Amino acid sequence: MTLVIGYLAAFLGTVCWIPQAWKAWASRDTAALSLPSNLMFLATVSLWLLYGILVVDWPLIVANICAVTAVLAIVTAKLKFK
């Protein structure tokens, strides 16, 4: 049960930024998005990816490759459409 909750949290944390990335690129409206928050979050998932690589933890690596991709798309949209 505890493990299921951990895996569910990891899965949701991986996919949850896809709708935001989609919305930012489809609407070209990023006015309400905080650049500092999204840059810090990009740093966060990049550091988790680096940490996953260093400790050779594949679930951490796969999850954070997905997260880095989605958050990079959000940050790029914010910088492009501001």
Next chain:
Amino acid sequence: MTLVIGYLAAFLGTVCWIPQAWKAWASRDTAALSLPSNLMFLATVSLWLLYGILVVDWPLIVANICAVTAVLAIVTAKLKFK
């Protein structure tokens, strides 16, 4: 070094949504924020908090109490100012 990267990622992941919550409430503009993304992320940090409580991991508990608070503020702003 690896541990420092892990702690830095955990710290950044905790504080990174504070500017977004502040911006949403100060500007009352939440049009560009994706409600599905923020609801899924609220579920994510809530599940991590629950997981932290179940495995009695205090760094996980403290970090996710902060994250739940910030993301709850963002979701509330999105629902209030939409």
